[in-house]
Amino acid sequence: MGWRAPAALLCLRRYNRMKGxxxxxxxxxxxxxxxxxxxxxxxxxSISKGTLFPPATSTNVPFIINNSGPLYSPATMFVxxxxxxxxxxxxxxxxxxxxxxxxxxxxGTYTAAYTITSNKAPLLGFNFVVQGYVFGLxxxxxxxxxxxxNTSQVLYNGSGVFSGGGYSGGDNGNVGFAQYIPLAxxxxxxxxxxxxxxxIDGAPARGQDTASLLLVEQDWVPEPASMLALSAGLAxxxxxxxxxxx
Numbered sequence: 439m440g441w442r443a444p445a446a447l448l449c450l451r452r453y454n455r456m457k458g459x460x461x462x463x464x465x466x467x468x469x470x471x472x473x474x475x476x477x478x479x480x481x482x483x484s485i486s487k488g489t490l491f492p493p494a495t496s497t498n499v500p501f502i503i504n505n506s507g508p509l510y511s512p513a514t515m516f517v518x519x520x521x522x523x524x525x526x527x528x529x530x531x532x533x534x535x536x537x538x539x540x541x542x543x544x545x546g547t548y549t550a551a552y553t554i555t556s557n558k559a560p561l562l563g564f565n566f567v568v569q570g571y572v573f574g575l576x577x578x579x580x581x582x583x584x585x586x587x588n589t590s591q592v593l594y595n596g597s598g599v600f601s602g603g604g605y606s607g608g609d610n611g612n613v614g615f616a617q618y619i620p621l622a623x624x625x626x627x628x629x630x631x632x633x634x635x636x637x638i639d640g641a642p643a644r645g646q647d648t649a650s651l652l653l654v655e656q657d658w659v660p661e662p663a664s665m666l667a668l669s670a671g672l673a674x675x676x677x678x679x680x681x682x683x684x
Contacts, residue, residue, distance in 0.1 A: 478518035479559065479658075483552040486511040486525055488535045490546035497530040499548060521554050521561075521658040527634075527651040538576055538638040539648040545637040548651060553587065553629045560624035560661045567655035569614040572602035575639040576649035578613065580632065587627040594621055602647065604639075614652075624661045 481503050488497045500508035502524045503515045527535040527548060537543045554561065570578045581597040596619070601608030621628075634651050641647035 478516060479521045479554050479556045480514065480516050481521050481523060481552060481554050482514040483509070483511050483523065483550070485549055485551040488527070488530055488533075488546055488548040490533055490535075490537065490543040492542070492544065495533065495543070497533040497535070499525055499527050499530045499535065499550070501525045501550075520660065523552060523656050525550050525654040527654060535634065535636055535651040537636045537649045538573075538641065538643065538645065539650065540644050540646075542643050544640070544643050545635070548634040548636070549632070550654065551629070551631045553627070554658065555587065555627045557626065560626045561621065561628060561658050562624050562661045563618060563620040563659050565616065565655075565657040565659065566619050567614070567616045567653065567657075568651075569612070569653040570600055571612055571648060571650040571652060572600050572608070573610045574602045574645075574647035575604040575641040576602040576647050577605065577608075577635075577637055577639060578649050578651055579635040582630070582632040584621060585629045585631075586623075586625045587629050588625075591622065593623065593625055593628065594619055602649070604641075604647070618659070630656070 483501060483503070486499045486501050488499055489495065490497060498510050500510055501513075502508060502522075503513070504517045504519055504522050506515055507524075508526060508529070509515075525548075533543075535546060535548045537546050564584075566582070568580065572578060578600040579597075580599070582594065583592060583596075584594040585592055600613035603610040632654065634654070636649035636651055638645075638647040638649055
């Protein structure tokens with residue numbers, strides 16, 4: 439009879455083969471999860487500017503993309519986390535988006551335009567945050583439109599107004615909202631255009647009447663299936679690691 443390996447040696451070889459397969463599985467899971475993160479979003483802010491008057495005076499508004507900034511338009515960034523764009527309208531250079539409140543400005547506008555694009559991760563909606571301050575005849579008027587870049591379909595079109603105490607139904611003080619806005623349908627490539635008008639409706643320029651746009655923020659939310667796929671990949675990776683250590 440030929441020589442036969444001891445049973446213990448055969449078991450060791452079998453164990454090493456199984457462990458090698460587990461390590462390969464972990465490597466494949468890491469690759470899959472990394473690909474999920476790598477398929478993030480490209481955020482391109484083309485416009486973030488205001489004009490105050492009289493006289494017509496331009497001002498540049500800085501912004502933050504996720505944790506990067508302050509930046510000035512135009513600026514493009516790739517983000518692996520959920521896309522977040524925050525316009526710091528109170529920090530405009532050389533002027534904030536502010537009329538009245540002792541300044542010489544009685545009116546003004548602010549416009550922001552940006553795109554979010556991705557090949558794999560459709561967006562479902564966004565958390566929209568607006569903060570401002572109005573007093574007396576101060577008023578902030580806003581409009582926002584989201585369009586699918588591929589089909590030109592309007593996915594969201596909204597508007598609103600904040601009025602100071604000088605208007606019927608208005609109130610003096612801080613104004614704004616924070617709410618989730620769903621898109622008409624999920625989209626991987628969107629264009630966003632938002633416009634704000636601030637004015638004091640003919641009140642004395644250097645009086646107390648005020649319209650001040652302080653902050654505009656949007657935190658985008660991906661389609662649940664995209665997040666579930668990513669979560670499943672992470673959970674599978676953790677399970678493989680636990681089994682491999684046993």
